[in-house]
Amino acid sequence: MKTRITELFEVEYPIVLSAMMYVSVPKLVAAVSNAGGFGLLASATVSNSEEEVRKAIREVREMTDKPFGVNIPMLLPERFKVAKVCQEEGIKVVNTSIGNPAELMGWAKEARMKVIHTCGSLGHAMKLAKHGIDGVIVAGSEGGGHTGFVGTMVLIPDVADKVKVPIIAAGGIADARSLAAALCLGADGVAMGTRFAMTQESPVPENIKQRMVKATADDTFASDMATGFNARALVNDYVKRLMTYRKGASSWEKLLSAIRLSRKLKMRAGDMAPLGRKALTRNAESTEFNMNMVPGFERIRRAYQDADADEGFLLCGQVAGRCDSIPTVKEVMLSVVSNVQAVVDGASVKIRP
Ligand SMILES: Cc1cc2nc3c(=O)[nH]c(=O)nc-3n(C[C@H](O)[C@H](O)[C@H](O)COP(=O)(O)O)c2cc1C
Structure with missing residues (x-):
């Protein structure tokens, strides 16, 4: 399956593991990359020590030789140090989020790193395109974690009409139907958070x-x-x-x-x-x-970390309502990519001449 996203990340499928603090850890990242997608390692929870980020990157490398990237939330005080570690470790794609990536852009270009920013509004996506971003993850409000106020169905076509860089749709994506829908809305690929958090390789407490x-x-x-x-x-x-x-x-x-x-x-x-x-x-x-x-x-x-289901803040997307089992990452990927054509064909049959 080829789209602008498979070309940008040099992967088999246009499916990204969303960055999720405490969840997108080396084992899950490697599982997604090994299954043909693009894993994003979350640095939000290891970034108080650059050496921990370095260790996590190396752990992923021990489990896969496939491409993966690192998420750097721009609110982190340690963001520049983490970016430097990524460069030293040969990471080619960083995914910035929560904040303005502009201060990192010039540096990343010199370091020949691609920057993909996660945003949740059209205005933000348009500003980013002007800063020379390589792609955007556009997350609709139904998504888990920090999110905007406009749903995926409205946000993706709105951004696709005005922004030329490759678009990865996020928020509520879990299966072949949502991948097909995202492509129809103008995205070049999808990112899934909650769906991958609910897999066997995910470290989310049972x-x-x-x-x-x-x-x-x-x-x-x-x-x-x-x-x-x-x-x-x-x-x-x-x-x-x-x-x-x-x-x-x-x-x-x-x-x-x-x-x-x-x-x-x-x-x-x-x-x-x-x-x-x-x-x-x-x-x-x-x-x-x-x-x-x-x-x-x-x-x-x-x-x-502590598995406190009552008093913890359990970041999670609405799409959990559509996920009723804990499959392996490979099973999720296979079911998405092997059914997408049938979904598209099924939809086109409904349109009578
Ligand atoms: C448990 C959890 C942790 C998250 N942590 C981060 C994070 O560290 N950095 C970030 O940019 N986004 C984070 N997010 C947001 C996701 O990257 C993504 O936008 C969202 O999960 C997509 O929607 P979905 O859950 O419907 O797939 C998190 C989401 C979840 C569910």
């Missing part, structure tokens, strides 16, 4: 995988109350409280979360201290990581 399996499409909620950005997660005790009281973390939770997160991620006190200052001095436009975001991120860690 109890949370089971919650995802049982979830219906109505069982997620998107809000900026947890992390400061609109983020979609499964409804659980924690999210029900957010929905009821409509406010984020107390100062006490902020302090406790900062202590817990820094301990669990082995962050240095020197890395945490500036976050408080950034929270106080932040202007409304800034996406830089600050203390107000820490409680939400600590709850994401609690979900995916």
